[in-house]
Amino acid sequence: MIDRSIDSFIAESLSQKNGKSLRVAVLNRHFPMSIATGFGMIPIRPTLGTTTSAEAVGERLIRPDACPFCKTMMGNALTKKSAWANVDCAIASITCDQIRRSIDRLQEDCGVPVFSVSLPALLSDAGRQWFRQSVREVMDGLQKRTGNLFDRVAAISDYKLRAESASKLRKLILTCKYDPVILHKLVHAWMICEPSSFNKFLDDVSTSIPQKQFDKTIILIGGFVGYEDTAVIKKLSDMSIYPLPLNSTGLDPLEYWPEISNFNNDDSAIDFLCDSIFDAPVHVRTRPNGVMYERLFKAIKETKASGVVLKALTFCDLWYTEKVRMGELIDVPLLVISSGYGEGADAGLETRLETFAEQIG
Numbered sequence: 001m002i003d004r005s006i007d008s009f010i011a012e013s014l015s016q017k018n019g020k021s022l023r024v025a026v027l028n029r030h031f032p033m034s035i036a037t038g039f040g041m042i043p044i045r046p047t048l049g050t051t052t053s054a055e056a057v058g059e060r061l062i063r064p065d066a067c068p069f070c071k072t073m074m075g076n077a078l079t080k081k082s083a084w085a086n087v088d089c090a091i092a093s094i095t096c097d098q099i100r101r102s103i104d105r106l107q108e109d110c111g112v113p114v115f116s117v118s119l120p121a122l123l124s125d126a127g128r129q130w131f132r133q134s135v136r137e138v139m140d141g142l143q144k145r146t147g148n149l150f151d152r153v154a155a156i157s158d159y160k161l162r163a164e165s166a167s168k169l170r171k172l173i174l175t176c177k178y179d180p181v182i183l184h185k186l187v188h189a190w191m192i193c194e195p196s197s198f199n200k201f202l203d204d205v206s207t208s209i210p211q212k213q214f215d216k217t218i219i220l221i222g223g224f225v226g227y228e229d230t231a232v233i234k235k236l237s238d239m240s241i242y243p244l245p246l247n248s249t250g251l252d253p254l255e256y257w258p259e260i261s262n263f264n265n266d267d268s269a270i271d272f273l274c275d276s277i278f279d280a281p282v283h284v285r286t287r288p289n290g291v292m293y294e295r296l297f298k299a300i301k302e303t304k305a306s307g308v309v310l311k312a313l314t315f316c317d318l319w320y321t322e323k324v325r326m327g328e329l330i331d332v333p334l335l336v337i338s339s340g341y342g343e344g345a346d347a348g349l350e351t352r353l354e355t356f357a358e359q360i361g
């Protein structure tokens, strides 16, 4: 019942036209969404439509050995379906070669202009300045696209609403007692929907999220887990194992929301918004990425997790190559899953999860 409410809430949100506002797809979390709101745009993370049919369409545009995230994005952008239905333009940081190629195809084959933001892989003071400058260059593009000047007050207000709902959702996830499939869907709704409506929706539904007693907790880490890609989470939950999502479609985007002031000039507000991204928990590609491991060790300790599931998408080398290092560094069992969107219900995957459940006792 509640999952249908979330589906409908997202679908309604995506179909709404807000005056002349342009919808911008923000492909990864390396651009402050509130800045797009400051230009009167509707920023969304296009995390919906992760289906095998969209993937098949996407394969017409990019190589079959691209990851399913890129393929489904291409499929939906080409057919203007799902999260890409009313998208005017996109913002992306180039986290890997597959994203770089996808950006070319989005522009050339799907007619979606893409503004690129550069989040440096090496964290340093110079990198911070470079990132701030890169965001400002994207802002110049957004200003030309919309014809609007940046509205600092709207951006700050948007940030506060996102921070408030991120905090509420994070608390629900950390209690480790709610249905993790529903929480997974709510994280996506948080990334897709306008923050004041999401805040209200979350308040309305939070008391109806089914609760469950779990025997064990494991940490779910890795890359993007699509909205429809719930097979691993569901199977673990059915085995009474709570998968605490530390990944990019879980606690990761909800975690770092420093308190914002009412700045009296645009530059200081923009720098703050940039730093809220730059200082957030380290992405797997950033170097040094020891912070990512410290966060993982802390989560294992605090939740007394019995194991870790590293879920990488097929052909995602960025995450898959961490498996050896992760296996050496953690002192609980590690299960590495490399799966596409069509393989969720695969019997082999179920057997591996059952063997893992036996291993963690």
Ligand code: SF4
Pocket (backbone or CB within 6 Å): 067, 068, 069, 070, 095, 096, 097, 098, 099, 223, 224, 313, 315, 316, 317, 318, 319
């Ligand atoms: S899932 Fe991996 S390969 Fe795909 S876009 Fe993300 S980082 Fe790149």
